[in-house]
Amino acid sequence: MNASPLTAVVVTYDSAHALPDCLGALQWEGVPAIVVDNASGDGSAELAERLGARVLRNAMNEGYGRANNRGVAAADTPLVLIVNPDVVLDEGAAAALVAAAGRYPEAGLLAPRLVEADGRLFFQPRSLLSPYLHNDAGILRLPEGDCCAPFLSGAALLVRRDAFLALGGFDEKIFLFYEDDDLCRRMADAGHALVHVHAAVARHGRGGSSAPAPGRIYRARWHQAWSRAYVSRKYGLADPAPAMLARNAVKALGAALVFNRRRMARYGGSAAGAFAAWRGADALAREGLGE
Structure with missing residues (x-):
């Protein structure tokens, strides 16, 4: 049994270029990682093993949601951090997320302050599916501290494992995109809050999870x-x-x-x-x- 309250799940698909920074930051934070590899052709799975992660190999590219569901099911901790390969945690981010989960027991999903490569803070003021915190005009007011949000990005997302599994995880009919919107909607409908944790910082190299390829x-x-x-x-x-x-x-x-x-x-x-x-x-x- 893992002594930490937190496990990270990283889904890879030709992500070898991004893995050392992502997994290195998790290791520095003391967070064990499960890498679910979607049949990469660039040695991502082998590299992840060399970097100390537990690796689950899919025979085919199962898509984002299905692969994450497999990783969360394999974790043995009450909290799971779903993190893209192109996301790097700042020092103390994991501890800040775990502390916030303790402060906000009503939260089913929590997310760090996500900083893009250009220094911009990612914060989505509305969601296509948000059933609460309506902001139809899409007015963006960046948070200055912890707050509830209508949407949290799946690029870096802390989930309560029991709540996640009780909802069936990500909708497996979706191969890619809008899985996080759908999960946020179902969590909110089930009575769980979605919380932005301002003290936890993660750096996001948007679009860098998979290497470029034709098509x-x-x-x-x-x-x-x-x-x-x-x-x-x-x-x-x-x-x-x-x-x-x-x-x-x-x-x-x-x-x-x-x-x-x-x-x-x-x-x-x-x-x-x-x-x-x-x-x-x-x-x-x-x-x-x-x-």
Whole structure:
């Protein structure tokens, strides 16, 4: 049995470039790590083992939510820190999160102050799915201390393991994107608070969890559009798929006319994901995964 009240779960997919800093910071904080590797081709799993992490290997890329669910289930501590490979904890961050979990027993999810690579503080003032703390205008007032929030990013998220498992963890129908919005909504609906912990600082190299590869932009944008449509329908919101399809198809066509491949991938992926959601396609089936 782990003597610490906290275990970190890190999901990797071609993340070897980011792992030394992420796992090194966790080790410095005294937080044992479980790395769930989504069939990386860059030696991420082997590197994580050399760095002292416990490694669970998936035979295929299972996606973000399913892989994290496996990691949280394998942990043996009451608190689990879900952390992306491109997130590095500042000194004292883990202890501050654990202390906050003790101060706020009503909190089901807690998140550190997430600082982006450009020094900007990530704090989302509203969420597509937020059932409380309404802020329809999206007015951003950055916190100066601990506070409740409508949304906490899955890039670095402390969960109470029992509450997380009682809710079924992340929705496994989602391969990528909006899993954290959905989890925040279900935690709030279950009566748990979502708490931003200002004294805990984590540095986020946004978009750096996986190494660049051909087709990755298209794939990510496909899932982003599909998942937005899926969670909207799940909670009775207006289906955004038709509007996303029309808007992004026009942009993809414009990008094709000027031979801008990056924009073609971005907007083409969004249009394709929206179309797939509109016609009822399954995101897991696209990735060769069963239910």
